[in-house]
Amino acid sequence: MIQNRSTEITVGMFVAAGIFALFVLVMRVSNFADFSDESAYQVTAEFENIGGLKVRSPVTMAGVRVGRVTQINLDPESYNAQVTLSLYESFNNLPTDTAASIYTAGLLGEQYIGLEAGAEDDYLQDGDEVELTQSALILEQVIGQFLFSKADE
Amino acid sequence: MIDMIQNLGRWGFSVFERLGRAHLFLWQILLGVPGLFLRFSLVIQQLFSVGVLSVFLILISGLFVGMVLSLQGYNTLVDFGAEESLGVLVALSLVRELGPVVTALLFAGRAGSALTAEIGLMKSTEQLSGMEMMAVDPIKRIIAPRFLAGVISMPLLAALFSAVGILGGFLVGHGLLGVDDGAFWSQMQTKMDWYEDVMNGIIKSVVFGFVVTWIALFEGYDAKPTSEGVGRATTRTVVHSAFAILGLDFVLTALMFGG
Numbered sequence: 001m002i003q004n005r006s007t008e009i010t011v012g013m014f015v016a017a018g019i020f021a022l023f024v025l026v027m028r029v030s031n032f033a034d035f036s037d038e039s040a041y042q043v044t045a046e047f048e049n050i051g052g053l054k055v056r057s058p059v060t061m062a063g064v065r066v067g068r069v070t071q072i073n074l075d076p077e078s079y080n081a082q083v084t085l086s087l088y089e090s091f092n093n094l095p096t097d098t099a100a101s102i103y104t105a106g107l108l109g110e111q112y113i114g115l116e117a118g119a120e121d122d123y124l125q126d127g128d129e130v131e132l133t134q135s136a137l138i139l140e141q142v143i144g145q146f147l148f149s150k151a152d153e
Numbered sequence: 154m155i156d157m158i159q160n161l162g163r164w165g166f167s168v169f170e171r172l173g174r175a176h177l178f179l180w181q182i183l184l185g186v187p188g189l190f191l192r193f194s195l196v197i198q199q200l201f202s203v204g205v206l207s208v209f210l211i212l213i214s215g216l217f218v219g220m221v222l223s224l225q226g227y228n229t230l231v232d233f234g235a236e237e238s239l240g241v242l243v244a245l246s247l248v249r250e251l252g253p254v255v256t257a258l259l260f261a262g263r264a265g266s267a268l269t270a271e272i273g274l275m276k277s278t279e280q281l282s283g284m285e286m287m288a289v290d291p292i293k294r295i296i297a298p299r300f301l302a303g304v305i306s307m308p309l310l311a312a313l314f315s316a317v318g319i320l321g322g323f324l325v326g327h328g329l330l331g332v333d334d335g336a337f338w339s340q341m342q343t344k345m346d347w348y349e350d351v352m353n354g355i356i357k358s359v360v361f362g363f364v365v366t367w368i369a370l371f372e373g374y375d376a377k378p379t380s381e382g383v384g385r386a387t388t389r390t391v392v393h394s395a396f397a398i399l400g401l402d403f404v405l406t407a408l409m410f411g412g
Contacts, residue, residue, distance in 0.1 A: 004194075007197065007198060007201045008194075008197055010201060010205050011197050011200045011201050011204070011205055014200065014201075014204050014205045014208060014306075014309065015200070015305075015309060017208070017309075017313060018306075018308070018310065018312055018313055019309070019312075021309070021312040021313045021315070021316035021317075022308075022309075022312040022351075022355065024316050025248060025312060025315055025316055025319075026347045026351050028338075028342075029244050029248070029316075029319060029341055029342065029345055029351070030342065030345040030346060030347035030350060030351050
């Protein structure tokens with residue numbers, strides 16, 4: 001009976017340790033906390049070119065993370081990219097003339113959306129569209145323009 | 154010439170016959186599993202011998218695998234000035250690949266071979282037929298608890314392996330190589346997806362646990378009841394498990410991350 005009891009205790013410890021390790025992997029190592037920590041509201045933005053932006057890319061304002069990209073579609077009429085941003089509820093005081101630009105973190109880093117606050121008194125609501133947008137910088141296009149302007153000289 | 158072809162044919166038949174028997178055997182085990190929840194103490198005993206006794210091996214191996222990954226990855230990343238991504242490298246390779254695969258290989262060597270030897274010896278000493286004489290179904294009483302214990306332990310062991318490996322990678326990366334600890338964790342957290350990476354790794358380890366335990370039990374149950382037969386069955390368990398793990402890993406990776 002004693003033997004049985006100690007077996008059960010060690011098995012219990014084993015199962016608890018395994019589940020704890022899984023919990024650590026999910027909560028501490030991966031981005032699970034991003035999803036559950038706060039309620040969010042959605043706004044959309046249209047870009048001419050989103051470059052390497054992906055779903056789950058960060059949305060920042062002054063470098064502070066305020067949300068993430070949840071959806072990317074192609075508008076069938078304008079052929080622009082339609083990006084849905086999910087912003088944390090605590091940042092619900094963004095003016096309606098907020099501008100969204102696509103930046104690159106570092107030289108080769110991943111792309112993210114940077115928001116810049118405008119001056120309007122009204123705030124963006126769930127489902128609104130960000131009107132002022134600036135596309136991603138495509139390196140090939142920039143080099144092409146540079147060579148073109150050089151050739152003119 | 155004809156003899157060779159005949160031998161090949163005979164070999165083919167025996168392979169398919171064994172495969173058929175293995176599947177019938179699996180079906181019988183699965184039929185026996187629901188009844189186990191009424192007598193869970195049988196499973197707990199097996200969880201001890203299959204799972205708990207493997208924990209030490211898994212923890213030590215995981216720690217060292219993570220440390221080596223960190224050391225090797227650093228050498229490559231530092232050339233690009235990207236040593237902050239060390240956390241991502243270590244965590245992704247552990248959680249997606251090395252955790253499930255190495256754990257399953259170790260599990261096959263540590264627990265799978267023991268299962269085969271145990272069942273094979275029970276068969277050769279006619280304990281299994283003895284049970285049948287007493288109208289006790291050996292599959293329900295002996296095999297099914299071991300099977301369920303194997304399937305339960307593998308994902309837990311793999312999670313332990315990955316967690317300890319990441320810890321080892323962090324110790325080497327931060328302590329020895331001087332990678333910033335904030336960047337190590339935060340990059341890891343932004344780049345790893347909890348479902349895409351962590352859960353797929355766990356699904357892999359459940360599949361490996363299923364297959365390794367199945368192979369081990371079948372080899373034991375199907376072993377020639379001689380000391381030589383049991384020895385060969387044990388070897389086969391380890392070899393076939395290794396093939397099955399690595400082959401299935403490719404298939405699962407292609408399904409999960411390929412498209």
